[in-house]
Amino acid sequence: MSRIDTLLCRLQDIKFESMQQDVVAATIRNEILQKKPLPNSYIMNFMKVFMSKIEEFGGEISEVTFEAYGDILTKPVSEITYKHYDVKGVSISLQENNTLIAEGTTGLKTWQASQRMAEYLVDDCSLLKDKHVLELGAGLGLLGLTVCSLCNCGSYLLSDHHSSVLHKLQRNIAENSNNLLCIPSVVDIDWEEVSQNGFTNSLKEKIQCVDVVLAADVVYDVKIIQPLVQTLLLIIEIMKEEGKIFVASTIRNEATYESFLKELDKHGLVSNEITKHHLNYLFMIRQPT
Template sequence: MDLSLLRRRFLSCSPVGEIWTKDIIKESTQQDILLSTVLCECLKGRPLSQSYTNNFMKTFMHKIEEFGGEIYDCTYEAYGDILSLSAPTVEHRHYDLSDTTICLQESGSLVAEGTTGLKTWQASQYLAEYLLANKSLVEGKKVLELGCGLGFLGLAICAACRCGSYILSDHHSSVLQKLHANIAINEEKLLCIPNVEEIDWNIASAAASSPSQLHGLDIILAADVVFDKELIPSLVKCIEKLVSSNSQCQVLIASTIRNPDTYASFSQAVGDTGFQRKQVVSNATKLFVYDESSEIVIDRVSKASFS
């Protein structure tokens, strides 16, 4: 049984799927599964959703019986301990990188507190995989992330890469509050401590100039920001303003194409602004567990011509 994959799926509160094999009837395997999931050290003080954990244990025990096995005391005891716990006031998700694990305070809801920014979306995980396989794009560079949400992409990069500087930006107050909390949770694991800026794309795009701390950017990142046609003009104008101090600045935008018309509007707006656009082919190793039912693409955008 692939315990590493099971751990990644469990810690990120992802559907476990048909990963179970008959060796779960062994007591030693049940112990290994518990240590990789519900008894994992990283969960101490940073618990997952109680409903997710309960459902996982029910499925685990059902599968043991389905394979004709015995549910050993270690499994019953772990389940009993879980049932005795009160629901956590703050829920977390944990994401394994190659050498460490990052933890986020995160909502499982698609929309919470009036924003979509309190959940990690699949394009940020896809872009993280690409950048972790191509670290030279960010190492030693001045990086800005737009619409960072809870900070998954930036924290994954800062945990694995020594950026010159990394600025996480968003606008919604609840998002910014959780973002600061997530930086604090992971601070000891980070090779580069990110700064946080509140950036409203409408205000930034209309301003006479960008703040000095946003001058001289080497690369701008964004993920799952192309989902609303009404936001696209201000997003593109904001990017145009930000790259004005460095024409060589690269922009990488990862998008989940849920609505082809919305993505077409983004492509049109980018072209109308005079940017060059080219899709990046990613052959990065899959590190994270996310929904791949919709196409995910990475667009490289630049004022300069591509070589």
């Protein structure tokens, strides 16, 4: 190898090393991720792909990269991690659990239908402009926080029931409040309780102002379908006459979804499927809904 070739190889190594330092600093060592960490499994997968790409392009994995990888291997797994979203230039960070079911609820994890509904609504914010919105089964708040970041709602009421979900929902609102056009409020709505005893007077007052009801990924268990539909019926009685209800579902079980449609039909509620093929996707990780 000539001296010039050796020099060029050295420059290439320096380039790869500098690039690795920049990437590690911007990702694994990022200040935000130090305070609000991603799941270990996600970071591990990222590092594996990153290192394989370095080798694929003829580079050597630097000490900085190896050190970062080693830190991940020895880092204890945390049940509480964050997901970070960049939605049309607005940053949204959500604290959530890694497991599908935690503390007896599915509400401590973000689900796909909320992403799809957010994309649909943000694609045409006129649907919610100056509207008073109630969201059922808000979970960790991705849908509500996305809408409140990009659409000028009149007001936004996030509801759920599990105490841990409500606590994290309040926390997620507080952590993202600087980016919100409309600061949502949180209320406890228990569909079982409502279906049996109706709404309290204070909730009735709030619902009387509602123009739009949103519900994403709430049709997942046949046991909750009857109280959910009963709750919707009571909301329809109270909300504004020209109000609209949007429900987004990930079809995991056809029978469960059919049960929901039959329960709607049983009470004379007509559902219209919305088909919109050319949405602007806001979220990178997608599954069919």
